[in-house]
Amino acid sequence: MDHPVGLQIRGGTKVYPGTRALKSVDFDLRMGAVNVLVGENGAGKSTMMKVIAGVEQLTEGRILMQDREVHFRGTDDARRHGIGIVFQELNLFPNMTVAENIFIGREITRGGVDIDMETQRAATRRLMERLEHDIHPDTPVAELRVGQQQIVEIAKSLAQDARILILDEPTSALSAAEVEILFRVIAELKRDGVGIVYISHRLEELIRIGDYITVLRDGTITGARAMAGVDVPWIVRNMIGEASKDFAKEVEHPFGAEIFRAEDVCLPRAGGGLAVDHVSLSLRAGEIVGVYGLMGAGRSEFLECVIGRHPHATGQMAIAGEPLRDRSIAGRIARGIALIPEDRKNDGLIQMASIRENMTLSSLGRFTRLFHMVLGAERRGVAEFVKRLTVKIASMENPVSSLSGGNQQKVVIGKALMTTPKVLLMDEPSRGIDIGAKAEVFRTMRQLAAQGLGILFVTSDLEEVMALSDRIIVMSEGRITGEFDRGTATETAVIAAAAPGQGRPAQELVA
Amino acid sequence: MSHAATHPPTGAAAPNLGLLVLKARTFIALILVFAFFAVAAPNFLSAANMVIMSKHVALNAFLAIGMTFVIISGGIDLSVGSIVGLCGMVAGWLVLYGVDFGLGWSIQFNTLEICLIVCLVGIAIGAVNALLITRLNVAPFIATLGTLYICRGAAMLSSDGRTFPNLNGSAEYGSESFRQIGAGSLLGLPISIWMLIVVAALAAYISRRTPLGRYIYAVGGNERGAALSGVKVNRIKLFVYMFSGFCAALVGLIVSSQLVASHPATGETFELNAIAAAVLGGTSMSGGRGRIGGTIIGAFVIGVLSDGLVMMGVSAFWQTVIKGLVIVAAVVVDQAQQKLQARVALQAQAALGK
Incomplete structure (x- = not known):
């Protein structure tokens, strides 16, 4: 079978403030085939697809189509070149109907003014027949299940007669039957010569549907070949590399008594079901427990339950044996829990406030007599933590938004540490920061653990979880699906436990 | 590496003249407006005029x-003008009739008690605003728009739309000093100015030197982030709306005392002037940014502008147009300042290297 190359990236580099998301990648996209893209969260898959779809522009490098260089200034440009993308996060207008959503921005009109609803409806009906879904064109999107919404998103791309179709985790919200339908549509598109890029974390699914596979790690392509002969161990090896990166060396210290315990923590999901499904775990003083899992596995939600963000969460928790009854965030911080949130920009920092004000926000009581804040003491406290965490700042009065990602993260960590916590919850502590800052953050975590803090951290980076954790807990679909000691954990076993199983035992997926 | 962290590099932190001028723009505007009217309007600088204007x-x-405070916390309070009206009516009612339970006798209050009750009414309305916003999730604009109508209607109902005249009080009940709130003076300054000084100093102190003030800024800057840092967001909002209600109640008291009468339409569109003063003083409508000092300068710019134009005999219609232009210009300049400020901070950070 011959599959011509429809689009090439040559020497593609993408730099964001504080981090290089893509490092001089060469990528061939073949037409009439499924090009599978795999890698851990943050490996650069989504960045590469955003570049192809015109959402982001390359900092360096070229994109070629039919041997001619093309520049996509926006999604419109890419669309004119026949490129369609279905994002992982759905981009639909919930209050509009299915037909309106499918034709948004390219409405079929009479004379450029009057929308021809009848033609749009008919076209929508044909698309839905093709996708074997019985969705009425006039249904508001908000009334559809998430899986159906994903179908609408796919239909939107099909309606544009895309020659290249990028699907970013299209099956994450689909049922098994819907996945089969999607695969049939993909096979049909392949026959028509459409080049498909398929991103997914479900390895067995990739092997089944893919014709070519490209593996990304830390912004570089570590493996690219035809799918024939590829197996799960090959993918895993390329995803995480042969040798582990040199993280800060272990300082051995004995663990203390149990410092935190959670029992039967449940959190209902908005669309029904449980986002956190009867999670129980315990943590000892001085222990670093890594929680590994894919996006949407309920890891962040669990940490949010612990800090008290979700008032309707159920279950019991205890700090050093004392039950934790206070449900407010302030009360839990006072009892010695601190959270470093995943979304630094929206949850971690007040962007327009100064570095000093951000750092002390959780611990102003330390600098307050009665109701009067002693600003000198506050400045001294901030200076101490700036030094301890080696935050690089010009002045502590500058807005925190002027800092790079790594330094912002250190400010968030400083804020948490200033509350003198017993239990530190860290949600993706290394997200969006460069490798140097990462190493410093990890070193800090080690030091804190040696001082007797219990640390519970969430990550999607397998290497990180293997290198840093004293114990690894794997979550999938809201449940704990595996627990490994440092000694017994293997990468393959951890990945297998993290795979979404839809009720099937984890072993079957890898076999 | 770490030793450099706490020392600002001298080159990058050197004062930027353009930024300094932009930061002090409202103050410069006040001086310019003042200087202009001092030349253009006769008697503008006379002591009598100064007292009236202040x-x-x-x-x-x-x-x-x-x-x-409300805007810094990310909200808006449209009801203040109506609270002024309603509180004025409450004050007038208490001076004239006291509280009558229909049992053939009534309770009369002295001036201090009247002031306390009126302030409590204002604070209570503010609390209702806050509860609507925090507990029932009504958008601040809509919640306070609702109380705007309710309070204005209640003020009208209290007297069937008529004025309570002759609020001279009576010596028998200890309320004869009610007039002094608006007319009295201490050490040559009117009582109302003394009250303003106290309230402004208190507010400035809260905003700069108490955790409460810090939390108000944090809630407006990023409500989710503040909540996750342990800030009790609902309590902060409760405070800002109650404080706004309290300020409005004070105005209600002062106006009815100055006029020795209370009229139910008092305070209409006052909320818009208050928003204008805050914005002119550099408060960001999206929350998280603003200063009490800036707001007071903003209030003076608006006040001096309108009184000065009156003295020059400019028509009321032109006054309104000029006021609008000044506000728009202020916000445009504010945006320029934000951009420049961000750039200076980024440059300082870049000077540090990676």
């Missing part, structure tokens, strides 16, 4: 101080 400014300044 009394006018004070009314708006009270409301603007309360409004500043």
Whole structure:
């Protein structure tokens, strides 16, 4: 079978403030085939697809189509070149109907003014027949299940007669039957010569549907070949590399008594079901427990339950044996829990406030007599933590938004540490920061653990979880699906436990 | 590496003249407006005019101080003008009739008690605003728009739309000093100006030197982030709306005392002047940014501008147009300042290297 190359990236580099998301990648996209893209969260898959779809522009490098260089200034440009993308996060207008959503921005009109609803409806009906879904064109999107919404998103791309179709985790919200339908549509598109890029974390699914596979790690392509002969161990090896990166060396210290315990923590999901499904775990003083899992596995939600963000969460928790009854965030911080949130920009920092004000926000009581804040003491406290965490700042009065990602993260960590916590919850502590800052953050975590803090951290980076954790807990679909000691954990076993199983035992997926 | 962290590099932190001018723009505007009218309007600088003008400014300044806290916290309070009206009516009612339970006798209050009750009414309305916003999730704009109508209607109902005249009080009940709130003076300054000084100093202190103040800024800057840092967001909102209600109640008291009468339509569109003063003083409508000092200067710019134009005999219609232009210009300049400020901070950070 011959599959011509429809689009090439040559020497593609993408730099964001504080981090290089893509490092001089060469990528061939073949037409009439499924090009599978795999890698851990943050490996650069989504960045590469955003570049192809015109959402982001390359900092360096070229994109070629039919041997001619093309520049996509926006999604419109890419669309004119026949490129369609279905994002992982759905981009639909919930209050509009299915037909309106499918034709948004390219409405079929009479004379450029009057929308021809009848033609749009008919076209929508044909698309839905093709996708074997019985969705009425006039249904508001908000009334559809998430899986159906994903179908609408796919239909939107099909309606544009895309020659290249990028699907970013299209099956994450689909049922098994819907996945089969999607695969049939993909096979049909392949026959028509459409080049498909398929991103997914479900390895067995990739092997089944893919014709070519490209593996990304830390912004570089570590493996690219035809799918024939590829197996799960090959993918895993390329995803995480042969040798582990040199993280800060272990300082051995004995663990203390149990410092935190959670029992039967449940959190209902908005669309029904449980986002956190009867999670129980315990943590000892001085222990670093890594929680590994894919996006949407309920890891962040669990940490949010612990800090008290979700008032309707159920279950019991205890700090050093004392039950934790206070449900407010302030009360839990006072009892010695601190959270470093995943979304630094929206949850971690007040962007327009100064570095000093951000750092002390959780611990102003330390600098307050009665109701009067002693600003000198506050400045001294901030200076101490700036030094301890080696935050690089010009002045502590500058807005925190002027800092790079790594330094912002250190400010968030400083804020948490200033509350003198017993239990530190860290949600993706290394997200969006460069490798140097990462190493410093990890070193800090080690030091804190040696001082007797219990640390519970969430990550999607397998290497990180293997290198840093004293114990690894794997979550999938809201449940704990595996627990490994440092000694017994293997990468393959951890990945297998993290795979979404839809009720099937984890072993079957890898076999 | 770490030793450099706490020392600002001298080159990058050198004062930027352009930024300094932009930061002090409202103050510069005030001086310019003042200088202009001192030349253009006869008697503008006379002591009598200064006292009259500062009394006018004070009314708006009270409301603007309360409004500043609300806006910094990310909200808006449209009900203050109506609270002024309603509180004025409550004050008038208490001076004239006291509280009558229909049992053939009534309770009469002295001046201090009247002031306390009126302030409590204002604070209670603010609390209702806050509860609507925090507990029932009504958008601040809509919640306070609702209380705007409710309070105005209640003020009208209290007297069937008529004025309560002759609020001279009576010596028998200890309320004869009610007039002094608006007319009295201490050490040559009107009582209302003294009250303004106290309230402004208190508000400035809260905003700069108490955790409460810090939390108000944090809630407006990023409500989710503040909540996750342990800030009790609902309590902070409760405070800002109650404080705004309290400020409005003070204005209600002062106006009815100055006029020795209370009219139910008092305070209409006062909320807009208060918002204008806050914005002119550099308060960001999206929350998280603003200063009490800036707001007071903003209130003075608006007050001096309108009184000066009156003295020059400019028509009321032109006054309104000029006021609008000044506000728009202020916000445009504010945006320029934000951009420049961000660039200076980024440059300082870049000078540090990676």
